[in-house]
Amino acid sequence: MELSLQKIAELVGGKVDGDDKLLVHDLAEIQHAEPGELTFLSNPKYIKFLATTRATAILVDDNFMESYPNLIRVQNVNFAYSRALAIFRPEAPKPAPGIDSTALIAKDAVLGNDIHIGAHVVIAEKCVIGNRVCILPNSVIGKETQIGDDAVIYPNVTVYHRCHVGKRVIIHSGAVVGSDGFGFVRVENSIEKIPQAGGVFIGDDVEIGANTAIDRGTLGNTIIGKGTKIDNLVQIAHNVKIGEYCFLAGQSGVAGSTVIEDGVTIAGQVGIAGHLHIGAGAIIAAQAGVSKDIPTGAVVIGSPAQEKGKVWREMANIRSIPDIKEKIKRLEQLASQKIIRNRNAQESEND
Amino acid sequence: MELSLQKIAELVGGKVDGDDKLLVHDLAEIQHAEPGELTFLSNPKYIKFLATTRATAILVDDNFMESYPNLIRVQNVNFAYSRALAIFRPEAPKPAPGIDSTALIAKDAVLGNDIHIGAHVVIAEKCVIGNRVCILPNSVIGKETQIGDDAVIYPNVTVYHRCHVGKRVIIHSGAVVGSDGFGFVRVENSIEKIPQAGGVFIGDDVEIGANTAIDRGTLGNTIIGKGTKIDNLVQIAHNVKIGEYCFLAGQSGVAGSTVIEDGVTIAGQVGIAGHLHIGAGAIIAAQAGVSKDIPTGAVVIGSPAQEKGKVWREMANIRSIPDIKEKIKRLEQLASQKIIRNRNAQESEND
């Protein structure tokens, strides 16, 4: 498919700055783009490729200052880029409705219309599967679990019993939803397991990454709010409540009963202790270790995590120690000179 | 089911402080509990909900100081709570004995009595499966592996060949037991794989969380001691030996050949380097990075991990740098005043 820059600008909501009749047939990364391809520039790190890219045109922000023969200026490059991707690289159509003959579906499961159930899928008793749900090969859905309309469950996923998966939720391969929370009590010379009797409630439009684990609640539910996006290998412990439209990047972990409000951004490998409250819109930097409540909108870094400015001041302070030592040395020299001078003075007085 | 507070106190080993004839029909978290429900209070963070909870009664420690109309005082709240959960929310009965027709079991596997083998399970040659073992759909058990009596293996688990899984062990979905250790040797311009010829020995009463990985030994076994509880997404490398009744919380990792004695507590996202020795009863705080042996009973934090008091003193020292700078400034001012005064004094002497 070939499209003119003019047409693309229309489709992504932008304005051509250059020759709007030029045609492009695909998208490419700026460092690899060839004539006939469109690229994009949002991260300033990649401006260096402006000199060498062979792209026919570049998607850039409205206020982009560098010059290039053909630009398409837009309000939000990432959004426009996402749209352009959807145009040039349309997703494969969803698998056709149908239930593979090797799938095992309990007789009392309730099945929606136009669902696709892949090979060797197991759907246990009393499950409710929404319309147009797609469950890919070798995934297992436990008893009494509900899967909302248009959800997509990739291969080798496990959803335990009595969980709720919202509409349009995407669960990637290897993810586990509803495993037992890590609840035990030390008793004398042994350890007793605390029953994990709650469930997991996953709101609409959530995405769950590969090999992520979300434990069921002990009593109530573990909750993932609408629109929240969870990356790969993330650990969500029992009774955690996550608000709407949060991001949890790869390998982050949230311990039991912590409450995360809406719009929080959690970077990679962050750890959040249990029973904490993370205010709406907070941003937690990569590898931070959160051991205290975080106020609304705060930006924290480090382990233990602290307000960004505070950590930077501490780091600057540590780096100033050599200077401190230098100053002390001078003061000590001064003091010893004075002592000598004083002694000399005294001695001369005594002369 | 409705039970009187008196009856519950009997069942959990406590004493009613209030109206022991009141009836409750369920358990709930303190912030959500309604009349007719029992709740519990062990973490002091939740005392704030005492003013607003509508629970009929609260399980508390013997020496609980706050007042509430109806309390059940017990020696160990968490233990009593665990018991109460088992009463009000009894676990679903184990799946009925039986072998699904889609399971593939090698002819020379030895099967115990009353086992439950789910759909699409694969049990390879010469496996020995104990009595009442429950292996849920799509799990795979490699050759010559033994699974002890009453073990429960959730869906999509993989246990490799020649491993031993103890009695009453629980393995959650996505966990992998017996994968090759990360053993390689750089040779000239290439990397050679070291054969991983050992196995994994998992003691009785161990629990293994979702998507945890436990590698087989290179020569001898990787060993998980009796009663040890491992959370989700934990990494146990080859030839690690873990003692009895330890806790390993989510996303912690132990590198090759490290020995962990009994009763050790390892918090979330802890990393322990290889070839170390962790003494019995040690406690390793979240995100700690252990690079040296830990003595018996020590409590360590930080990365690199150090004895708790030492880290706190270091942090206090870092926070005192602004004060140090202030003091140096004053000393410098003092010194320069004296220099001026001395100079003035000299000048006046010279007058």
Place this chain on the structure above:
Amino acid sequence: MELSLQKIAELVGGKVDGDDKLLVHDLAEIQHAEPGELTFLSNPKYIKFLATTRATAILVDDNFMESYPNLIRVQNVNFAYSRALAIFRPEAPKPAPGIDSTALIAKDAVLGNDIHIGAHVVIAEKCVIGNRVCILPNSVIGKETQIGDDAVIYPNVTVYHRCHVGKRVIIHSGAVVGSDGFGFVRVENSIEKIPQAGGVFIGDDVEIGANTAIDRGTLGNTIIGKGTKIDNLVQIAHNVKIGEYCFLAGQSGVAGSTVIEDGVTIAGQVGIAGHLHIGAGAIIAAQAGVSKDIPTGAVVIGSPAQEKGKVWREMANIRSIPDIKEKIKRLEQLASQKIIRNRNAQESEND
């Protein structure tokens, strides 16, 4: 099988220092070795077992200084040990060629010779499976994916559509290759998913650990270079490019679009931010948090990661704060004495 020390020395390329006619029948770890067994010593931590081991002989480096009745001296102990393991503990033969009747293979998939396809494996449309490939039970291969000759895919692995897996690649259980990258854009009160239209290219001789996740590229491919070894629970984000013969240890993570050159060593639980460049041969210590480009051959530690010497100097500086305080105290005392002395002097002048 019994072999003389002489024969072993020949096979591993070493020289006997002792009685070369002695026979051994197996390998064992030094702390457990019995008469009739060969052991090895490469890590100096284990020299302490030299006094108590009952091994008949020990594989050691050419320049090993301690004495023991029978040694086999070699150039590279780990390599010789690996060879000896392959002799005494030969790997089980690969499963015999054959396709299990429960496997589901698309009619238009292209299958090589002598492949082994286990129970309940799913191979989707237009896949190309090389010669002697071994895909073990319950793994799923998505559409149009290629698996190179002699690759081994353990149970419960998922490889998504349009990925390339090289020759002799080993993928351990639970690993996921080709899941969607974590690409989203916040739009007003919502979050929009960016299509992940690229793939994953895994070079020859790569090994991928249990429960590791490698996301597909957004546009181009995520690339793992030839011979690179990836441990368990590692996260590789979209469009990461990893060079040849790198090591990535357990639970490490690399964020989107980062480029890692050849021969880099990444230790456990390391996190590398997105859009960075890691120079060839760099070494990144355990739990380091890399937030800036790393030059060729650099050794970095800490979070944020810095050159090793710099971090050590900073740590030494922090530990010198008590000494700094002591010196300031003495200067202050000295200053106050002088003030007093000066005052006294003045007072006596005024007398």
